[in-house]
Amino acid sequence: MAIPLTILPGRHVLDTKPGTTILKSAHAGGVDITATCGGRGRCTSCRVKLVAGTAPPPTIMDELQLGDALVREGYRLSCQWPVTEPVTVQIAPPLDDTTFQILGGERPAGAPEPVSIDAGIRKRAVTVVLPKDEHQQTSDVEALVAAAGGTVEDVPAALLKGLPATLRDRDGRVTVTTFGREVLAIEADDTALHKFGLAIDIGTTSVVTTLMELESGEQLAAVSSLNPQAVFGGDLMSRIAFAQFDAGNLRKLQTRIIGLLNQHI
Numbered sequence: 149m150a151i152p153l154t155i156l157p158g159r160h161v162l163d164t165k166p167g168t169t170i171l172k173s174a175h176a177g178g179v180d181i182t183a184t185c186g187g188r189g190r191c192t193s194c195r196v197k198l199v200a201g202t203a204p205p206p207t208i209m210d211e212l213q214l215g216d217a218l219v220r221e222g223y224r225l226s227c228q229w230p231v232t233e234p235v236t237v238q239i240a241p242p243l244d245d246t247t248f249q250i251l252g253g254e255r256p257a258g259a260p261e262p263v264s265i266d267a268g269i270r271k272r273a274v275t276v277v278l279p280k281d282e283h284q285q286t287s288d289v290e291a292l293v294a295a296a297g298g299t300v301e302d303v304p305a306a307l308l309k310g311l312p313a314t315l316r317d318r319d320g321r322v323t324v325t326t327f328g329r330e331v332l333a334i335e336a337d338d339t340a341l342h343k344f345g346l347a348i349d350i351g352t353t354s355v356v357t358t359l360m361e362l363e364s365g366e367q368l369a370a371v372s373s374l375n376p377q378a379v380f381g382g383d384l385m386s387r388i389a390f391a392q393f394d395a396g397n398l399r400k401l402q403t404r405i406i407g408l409l410n411q412h413i
């Protein structure tokens with residue numbers, strides 16, 4: 149029979165299978181408890197404090213990591229606490245984001261000049277001759293390929309839907325964006341000078357996304373955050389262990405990072 153486990157703040161009540169640790173139950177229920185060592189009892193990040201109910205006798209790991217004083221106050225490592233009766237616990241305050249120094253996009257004084265980059269993206273403004281009467285049987289795609297002068301072979305299906313309207317928006321004046329011979333985008337008018345890209349550095353601790361001007365390599369803006377995967381392990385090996393035998397856990401790691409990248413974008 150499931151045992152109610154209440155986690156503060158937020159008052160999450162989770163039905164927990166007897167013997168499941170508080171950490172596992174929290175993660176399964178979508179409650180974030182940071183587990184820097186991946187639940188091996190080797191850090192203090194997952195500590196919780198008893199609010200109501202009875203705390204289990206401290207384990208060796210509790211004693212080693214938390215020390216006598218905290219254990220007596222009711223602190224335990226949530227990864228070492230199997231739920232056997234209804235309890236209410238409070239998550240210890242998370243590590244303060246400001247304790248991490250995240251390298252942002254700014255170039256420190258004295259740093260070397262930026263190198264020039266070639267992202268392989270080409271933008272080319274062309275004028276497409278549009279059919280004027282119904283006897284001209286040239287398709288829009290053929291007209292575009294002809295105007296692009298052999299730099300493109302075909303237009304991907306995903307871009308076909310918007311092609312007729314884009315071509316007619318500025319009387320056939322469009323900008324074709326390519327990577328190699330692959331067409332990535334077709335925009336109305338001449339936008340050849342607008343070439344932007346994102347450089348994303350996914351680190352174990354932090355994630356930095358930089359908006360780049362692709363021609364000059366200039367950094368236009370940068371945003372950084374702590375890597376949200378850290379709640380499932382503070383280092384790479386802990387995260388590999390977390391994901392190795394459970395596809396659901398792998399999915400959790402992936403969802404976390406994609407969610408953050410979407411925010412950055």
Ligand code: FES
Nearest residue numbers: 187189191194227
């Ligand atoms: S001690 Fe519990 S996650 Fe590190």
